[in-house]
Amino acid sequence: MKYLHRILKLKKGSHIRVHFDQPTKILLLGDFQYKNYKEHRTYEYRGGELEKSPQRFVIPNDGLWHVVVERGGYFHPKNIVANVEVEN
Numbered sequence: 267m268k269y270l271h272r273i274l275k276l277k278k279g280s281h282i283r284v285h286f287d288q289p290t291k292i293l294l295l296g297d298f299q300y301k302n303y304k305e306h307r308t309y310e311y312r313g314g315e316l317e318k319s320p321q322r323f324v325i326p327n328d329g330l331w332h333v334v335v336e337r338g339g340y341f342h343p344k345n346i347v348a349n350v351e352v353e354n
Contacts (some may be wrong), residue, residue, distance in 0.1 A: 267341035270335040272350045280325040281353040284333060289317040290346055291336040300332040322353075 274282065284292055294312040295303055302309035312323055325331060333350050337343040 268337040268340060270337065270346065270348050272333045274331050274333065274350070275329070276352070277328050278325060278327045281322060282325070282333065283320045283322050283351050283353055284329075284335070284337040284348060285320045285351070286316075286335060286346060287319070288344065288346055289315070290344065290348075291315050292321060292348075293334040293336070294308070295311065295332045295334060295347075297330040300334070303327050303332075303334065322332070333340050 276282070282294075286292070292313040293303070295309065297310040299311060303311075312326075314322070335346060335348040337346050
């Protein structure tokens with residue numbers, strides 16, 4: 267799996283906005299859940315298959331958060347442009 271990845275240190279209640287140029291799967295993962303994702307284990311996330319940009323997420327807990335924008339299969343990844351912004 268190919269993906270775009272951004273790590274953010276955020277506080278509970280913070281908001282992020284993810285912009286993307288085509289439908290894709292976007293995952294908001296805590297630090298432990300991201301490790302499970304990378305190791306192909308069961309993981310919990312917020313987000314999913316999304317078509318409309320931008321998407322807004324509220325951070326549920328203080329800590330490191332990983333925003334993953336999936337690009338598709340390893341041999342035929344999509345050329346996706348994505349941006350993550352933290353709202354004040």
